[in-house]
Amino acid sequence: MKGKNWREALIERVKPYRFRYDEPLAGYTSFRIGGPADLLVEINTRDELERLVSHCEREGIPWLLLGRGSNVLIKDQGLGGVVLHLGPDFGRIAVDGVHVRAGAAAPLALVAETAARHGLSGLEFASGIPGSLGGGIFMNAGAYGNEMKDVVVSAEVYQPGEGIISLTKEGLELGYRTSRLQRSGGILLEALLQLTPGEEESIRAKMKALNAKRRAKQPLEYPSAGSVFKRPEGAYAGRLIEEAGLKGKTVGKAQVSPKHAGFIINLGGATARDVLTLIEEVRTEVYQRTGYWLEPELRILGRE
Numbered sequence: 001m002k003g004k005n006w007r008e009a010l011i012e013r014v015k016p017y018r019f020r021y022d023e024p025l026a027g028y029t030s031f032r033i034g035g036p037a038d039l040l041v042e043i044n045t046r047d048e049l050e051r052l053v054s055h056c057e058r059e060g061i062p063w064l065l066l067g068r069g070s071n072v073l074i075k076d077q078g079l080g081g082v083v084l085h086l087g088p089d090f091g092r093i094a095v096d097g098v099h100v101r102a103g104a105a106a107p108l109a110l111v112a113e114t115a116a117r118h119g120l121s122g123l124e125f126a127s128g129i130p131g132s133l134g135g136g137i138f139m140n141a142g143a144y145g146n147e148m149k150d151v152v153v154s155a156e157v158y159q160p161g162e163g164i165i166s167l168t169k170e171g172l173e174l175g176y177r178t179s180r181l182q183r184s185g186g187i188l189l190e191a192l193l194q195l196t197p198g199e200e201e202s203i204r205a206k207m208k209a210l211n212a213k214r215r216a217k218q219p220l221e222y223p224s225a226g227s228v229f230k231r232p233e234g235a236y237a238g239r240l241i242e243e244a245g246l247k248g249k250t251v252g253k254a255q256v257s258p259k260h261a262g263f264i265i266n267l268g269g270a271t272a273r274d275v276l277t278l279i280e281e282v283r284t285e286v287y288q289r290t291g292y293w294l295e296p297e298l299r300i301l302g303r304e
């Protein structure tokens, strides 16, 4: 990063919607864990986004986009450079026939709710996923036999160095908890989804049933980042962890949930170090007992 006044220079150039220096990030994550960002910037237009990212790229300033922070573990030392947040104008949702066009910052639950209100089926699975549309497509989020891939038609993406590009569903390369965005560094701006006509009442009944199932099985009463590990081929991470006798295993204030072994919960005041140590202990133990090496699903971010 060039010069000690790089933050002032960036603010001057980008004129973002909102910004904060040395902002603790715990409050921006569902885990309630994470050290400070050197600079947190909220932008509200595509123009601000282009100016910010191209300035950072040119000046060698690291940047990272955070969605609703429900699939990340931010280290205790925080994040160097700029953490970028999309403002309210990126959260718009519009319905046209069987199509829903929504901005990246729109909460998935709100997109699902809007679809239900218009008698559109296909997003019931997403109504209990606490992320944003952008994070949902970046992760190809899924639950109960469905995933974002089933409903996405196309997306507009800001690709640093190229500008705004349109990608079809195929171009987004959506796979199990993966997408092209994880490899390209592109920022999803908005997406077009295609749903099917249905009865509002039965759509809502399905959403209610799935969310009741979630509440019964998942430790939603504690901060977490959802499932910590990806599903290994031919097995379930939660089951392997449970069979290894690790339910309830605790490091500091981080615990393998006694309710759902696939979740690590924050008992209150857990550090990222607690969670990372627990993740490594769980992986090692599961590997020794079963031969499966679990890969984290959550994104581990931040400086050492």
Ligand SMILES: Cc1cc2nc3c(=O)[nH]c(=O)nc-3n(C[C@H](O)[C@H](O)[C@H](O)COP(=O)(O)OP(=O)(O)OC[C@H]3O[C@@H](n4cnc5c(N)ncnc54)[C@H](O)[C@@H]3O)c2cc1C
Residues within 6 Å of the ligand: 030, 064, 065, 066, 067, 068, 069, 070, 071, 072, 104, 105, 128, 129, 130, 131, 132, 133, 134, 135, 136, 137, 138, 139, 140, 141, 142, 143, 181, 186, 187, 188, 189, 218, 220, 224, 225, 226, 227, 299
């Ligand atoms: C209680 C709980 C239950 C959950 N249940 C499920 C579930 O059933 N199924 C499931 O798949 N997940 C689940 N999750 C995980 C999480 O909600 C999803 O992965 C969600 O899609 C993440 O979205 P986000 O906006 O929070 O992303 P963040 O956590 O903010 O970011 C995750 C990654 O996406 C990137 N990103 C975010 N927005 C964009 C964008 N616009 N463009 C490019 N990159 C972007 C970030 O840079 C980061 O690398 C659960 C989490 C919790 C806490």
